[in-house]
Amino acid sequence: DKIKQFTYPILINTLTEFLVLKRGWEDSQRAREFVKANLLWEGNVKTTVHHTHFMGTKNRPDMVLQMDEMNIAIEFKRGDNGRALRSGMGQSLIYSTDYDFVIYLFIDTSDDKKIKLSSNNRKEEVLMKSLWSRYNIKFIVA
Numbered sequence: 435d436k437i438k439q440f441t442y443p444i445l446i447n448t449l450t451e452f453l454v455l456k457r458g459w460e461d462s463q464r465a466r467e468f469v470k471a472n473l474l475w476e477g478n479v480k481t482t483v484h485h486t487h488f489m490g491t492k493n494r495p496d497m498v499l500q501m502d503e504m505n506i507a508i509e510f511k512r513g514d515n516g517r518a519l520r521s522g523m524g525q526s527l528i529y530s531t532d533y534d535f536v537i538y539l540f541i542d543t544s545d546d547k548k549i550k551l552s553s554n555n556r557k558e559e560v561l562m563k564s565l566w567s568r569y570n571i572k573f574i575v576a
Contacts, residue, residue: 437510450466453469472499474497493529495509496510507530507535509525509538513541519549522540526573537571538571538573561573
């Protein structure tokens with residue numbers, strides 16, 4: 435939850451800036467209100483992020499961005515082992531059945547940052563590119 439609470443205002447600010455600078459919105463306050471209304475997350479008690487039903491299970495992304503007639507699922511995971519990594523990967527694949535795009539941010543909490551350092555290896559890069567080209571999943575390791 436701390437990751438989502440930390441990330442939410444950054445996304446609000448960045449997306450507002452995107453609308454003003456790249457899309458030409460003249461009223462930055464109106465752009466900010468638009469972003470807040472279209473970036474859904476459970477931290478906002480007035481918001482419901484709907485479940486994705488898949489193989490008899492319910493799955494819900496951490497955030498959803500609805501913009502330009504696109505629905506983007508956002509998933510955050512943190513961990514120091516393969517189990518945590520695979521959990522978010524599986525969820526991202528499930529979300530790709532309901533959403534146009536998926537952003538999966540994995541935060542490596544291992545002492546030696548082995549997961550982040552390995553993300554630049556050839557096999558890992560091939561998988562990350564494949565997730566994007568086949569399933570519209572942007573997988574990022576931080």
